[in-house]
Amino acid sequence: MKRFLPWIGLLVRLGLAGVFIVAGALKVTDLPASGRAVVAYELMPTNVAMTVGAIQPFFELMLGALLLIGLATRVTALISALTMVAFIAGITSAWARGLNIDCGCFSKGGHLPPGVTPNYLPEILRDIGFLAMAIFLMLYPVSRFSLDGWINKPEGDVRTDDEQA
Amino acid sequence: MMSKREDRRAAARVVREQLAREKRRKRAIWTSVTAVLVIVIGGFIGWGVYANQKAGKVNVPTGANKDGNAVVTGSGPVVVEDYIDFICPYCKVFHDDAKDELTRLVSENKITLVTHPVAYLDRFSTNRYSTRSSAASGCAADGGRFTEYVDALFTNQPAEGSAGPDDAQLISLGLQAGLTEEFSQCVKDKRYVTWAKKVSDDAGAAGVTGTPTVFVNGKKVQANAAAIVAAVNEAGGAAPTPTS
Numbered sequence: 001m002k003r004f005l006p007w008i009g010l011l012v013r014l015g016l017a018g019v020f021i022v023a024g025a026l027k028v029t030d031l032p033a034s035g036r037a038v039v040a041y042e043l044m045p046t047n048v049a050m051t052v053g054a055i056q057p058f059f060e061l062m063l064g065a066l067l068l069i070g071l072a073t074r075v076t077a078l079i080s081a082l083t084m085v086a087f088i089a090g091i092t093s094a095w096a097r098g099l100n101i102d103c104g105c106f107s108k109g110g111h112l113p114p115g116v117t118p119n120y121l122p123e124i125l126r127d128i129g130f131l132a133m134a135i136f137l138m139l140y141p142v143s144r145f146s147l148d149g150w151i152n153k154p155e156g157d158v159r160t161d162d163e164q165a
Numbered sequence: 166m167m168s169k170r171e172d173r174r175a176a177a178r179v180v181r182e183q184l185a186r187e188k189r190r191k192r193a194i195w196t197s198v199t200a201v202l203v204i205v206i207g208g209f210i211g212w213g214v215y216a217n218q219k220a221g222k223v224n225v226p227t228g229a230n231k232d233g234n235a236v237v238t239g240s241g242p243v244v245v246e247d248y249i250d251f252i253c254p255y256c257k258v259f260h261d262d263a264k265d266e267l268t269r270l271v272s273e274n275k276i277t278l279v280t281h282p283v284a285y286l287d288r289f290s291t292n293r294y295s296t297r298s299s300a301a302s303g304c305a306a307d308g309g310r311f312t313e314y315v316d317a318l319f320t321n322q323p324a325e326g327s328a329g330p331d332d333a334q335l336i337s338l339g340l341q342a343g344l345t346e347e348f349s350q351c352v353k354d355k356r357y358v359t360w361a362k363k364v365s366d367d368a369g370a371a372g373v374t375g376t377p378t379v380f381v382n383g384k385k386v387q388a389n390a391a392a393i394v395a396a397v398n399e400a401g402g403a404a405p406t407p408t409s
Contacts, residue, residue, distance in 0.1 A: 029288070030287070030288060031211070031214065031215045031218060032218075032365060032366060032369050033285060033288075035215075035369060036285070036369045036373075036374045036375075037374070039369065039372055039374050040374035040375070046369075046370055046371070046372045047370060050215075050369060050370065051212065051215065054211055054212065054214070054215030055208045055211040055212055055215070056211070057211065058207040058208060058210055058211030058214075059204060059207055059208050059211065061207065062203050062204045062206075062207030062208075063204060065203075066200050066203060066204070071196055071199065071200050072193075072196040072197045072199065072200035072201075074197075075196075075197040075200050075201065076200055079201075079204065101374070109374075111374045111375030111378075112375070147196075148196065151192055151196060152189060152192065
């Protein structure tokens with residue numbers, strides 16, 4: 001099992017990287033729309049939400065890029081997990097307050113037209129899946145083909161089994 | 166029994182391992198700091214890009230409201246504000262449903278209609294139809310035929326995901342609606358393209374996250390004729406319409 005963990009780690013790391021890069025790329029082309037998606041949650045003052053929405057795609061792209069190259073995997077995994085917790089909390093609160101919005105997870109979100117019902121439960125379950133992936137990486141940050149692995153390449157005979165931060 | 170030499174070698178090994186561990190710890194700290202910095206810098210880039218995208222100099226069409234982000238029709242006491250995007254299917258449904266009642270309320274001088282032609286949905290056409298149609302509606306306002314032009318745009322609404330009417334087609338729709346050469350020039354000059362962006366940004370800042378959105382005297386109401394008429398009657402203090 002231990003032999004396979006770095007390979008599983010690679011899959012999880014690349015998967016999570018893909019999630020963030022796709023999510024960021026879909027929103028980065030229209031920042032005001034991304035801002036309106038955050039406004040629609042009615043959790044922040046409008047101008048704050050617009051700014052948060054504009055920053056978020058860049059944040060997601062950077063996080064995705066770091067996961068892709070595998071730099072500081074444990075830290076980026078922790079940030080990913082916190083991000084997912086925030087998303088899950090946001091969607092849950094929108095659901096609890098009966099808001100009729102698109103979560104804006106992989107789109108520009110906003111209010112849904114009348115007659116369209118939101119899909120909060122699948123969105124939450126999906127984010128819980130991503131959260132699980134992030135937690136896995138926090139626990140087992142060693143993965144194949146990572147920059148971390150390259151940086152911490154064992155030198156000479158001082159190899160120990162607790163390498164990697 | 167270990168010899169003295171072996172003893173020394175073991176001690177050296179422990180020291181080497183400790184040094185290596187210390188080195189790894191430092192590297193871990195630095196890679197973590199780097200990663201966090203990358204993310205923070207990314208956030209600042211986003212902020213910068215967003216701040217830069219805010220519209221600079223904006224032309225405002227004739228008949229605009231005080232904030233310069235909507236076109237005003239009529240002068241009645243009750244203010245009805247609607248936010249529409251010319252490619253949004255529900256905006257067409259709303260327009261077709263409410264058009265007659267809104268026209269009546271305006272002509273009876275009961276309401277001031279304040280229309281914000283937002284361009285939220287550029288991604289739903291392959292040629293930024295939302296922005297271009299909004300800008301063209303500003304040109305139509307200059308020509309005094311905003312309402313007629315809005316009707317023409319909704320009658321000829323393109324399907325989402327397709328290419329919307331191009332500028333030449335937007336011009337010919339205007340000419341059919343009785344606008345003149347000046348309108349054509351205005352569309353060609355893209356005079357109100359930045360205005361379309363301002364209308365959208367201001368709408369977002371006002372908390373309008375989707376279209377259609379309607380306010381009657383600042384209160385959000387459902388985007389349909391019945392709800393608007395009811396809200397206008399209430400706001401205007403008029404007797405409710407007798408039912409049967």
